[in-house]
Amino acid sequence: MPHKLVRIQRAHPRPAARPVMLAIAGDSAAGKTTITRGLVEALGADRCTAVCVDDYHRYDRAERRDLPFTVLHPDCNYVQIMEQHLQLLAMGQPVLKPVYDHHTGQFTRPVLVEPRQFVIVEGLLPLHTKLARACFDATVYLDPPEEIRRAWKVRRDTAERGYTADQVLAELERREPESAAFIRPQRAFADIVIRFAPLTRRAVPADTPLSAELLLRPTIRHPDLDGVVPEGTAGGPGTAIHLRLARDADSRPVDALHVHGDAAREDSEVVEKAIWSRLGADSGPPACLGRTREGQRTEPLAITQLLLVYHLLDAAR
């Protein structure tokens, strides 16, 4: 009998490695860039690709003057193209990304974006559609109190974008209905909701950094902090860092990790090391975390960023 022909199956060429994708959603001046900057520094710029999806605006500033909506509205953005590019990046493919110049309010030449190991996507609407959300390994929503965000936006837009304070406040008012309709609903889709706010329950010096409240939803696996971070009480001040089983505004159960603005570096280090040890890393956590726009280190920001670094590294394992 003749030998049966055996067709040798050649191995397929190795597909492009898929990056780890993190979304950081939030309203204008909610602190997205500050958070992102620390993550890129901690992980190394050579391993990170940071993408701002506000570059997917459909109209430039001059065109928007005649339109009945602001940049917060999905119709003011190429949402379908944003989804397409996020999908391509998630599959390890490059994209030619549009570029919107915040200074001139115009579109400039697009840039080639090739996904490195970690892709950090920040902007107004990265969690707006199901298809976009499906691209991410972890999702974050920045949720500062409105009065804090207003102060940040006035400070930034007057200092860096050439507006007067009155102009910024008028724009905030104009945007409010769309913020409520399109930006804030993304909070419900975040694995982690981050709220920086002043300590209110006791008197602290005026220059005390903002505290962080991190809502850790059970939609992804968080580092186990039970036994490391003391259990806080709902009403009392608790310790400077504490974990609390709580219900979110929508009544879903969450772990709420509080890091008070006046937390001592020693207490913070205990928590940082506990989070870091879950990764099985030899060295300690990155020392560069927690730096504010002003270059000052704060413990609430450091722990917040470390938690996100944890999730990026954990997803890459």
Next chain:
Amino acid sequence: MPHKLVRIQRAHPRPAARPVMLAIAGDSAAGKTTITRGLVEALGADRCTAVCVDDYHRYDRAERRDLPFTVLHPDCNYVQIMEQHLQLLAMGQPVLKPVYDHHTGQFTRPVLVEPRQFVIVEGLLPLHTKLARACFDATVYLDPPEEIRRAWKVRRDTAERGYTADQVLAELERREPESAAFIRPQRAFADIVIRFAPLTRRAVPADTPLSAELLLRPTIRHPDLDGVVPEGTAGGPGTAIHLRLARDADSRPVDALHVHGDAAREDSEVVEKAIWSRLGADSGPPACLGRTREGQRTEPLAITQLLLVYHLLDAAR
């Protein structure tokens, strides 16, 4: 016995309709835009999307001055992004296409391109890679004699792009090695090779339009012209329009359809009607075909365009 559970399969939502994709490749000033314009007019602008892949240049004109290659070189283009966008268009998806301004030599704001029923892709390198070629239903290479193309390029670039004739000729010389290395090899991948050239074998008035030689490769199914178009002889003048079984320069068998520049409108109409009748259409062929850059109708151009319209409509059936 309990009833077996029957899971009702819901129909998938209808995917985006896939367009018919035609590539028109060729060197600079080979006549791509003139051919494309006639096709869009014949099919209707509302049914066509015309894409120029020269928009995928990687460097602007100022940057290219310091580079060791010209725009003809694949390294001077985002070939991978071009492939990606062609694939997306072929699947009926929109793309945000870069835009290169030939007048300023700079990149401007990208545009949303949504594929209509027919997508006509013209440019320098649409057939350069296998992945790009795989996106097309039919492929065309424009192959005018070099002296004709030079004359066309000098005329266009001096009239419309602000160059002197000497500058254009110097640029042609600089590009020649890359034209040989990257542009002309695409000819081998075309289903149809189109050559407009003057009649040389007999004396004709000076204003006689250029003749067309159409090499019809058996890589796609062409309209059957046997019995409609007389068989020409290799050496003799034949009739004004004739078909000839031939070998291409690479010795592969082809049908060579010749349309002489002085072909009479009546002869041309017989051939046009024969091609058109193969589609089973009620009405006659579009009357707008065959218009040159100068607005003059020529029979060789009309038959060339009609053949391409035939292929687009045939693929859409």
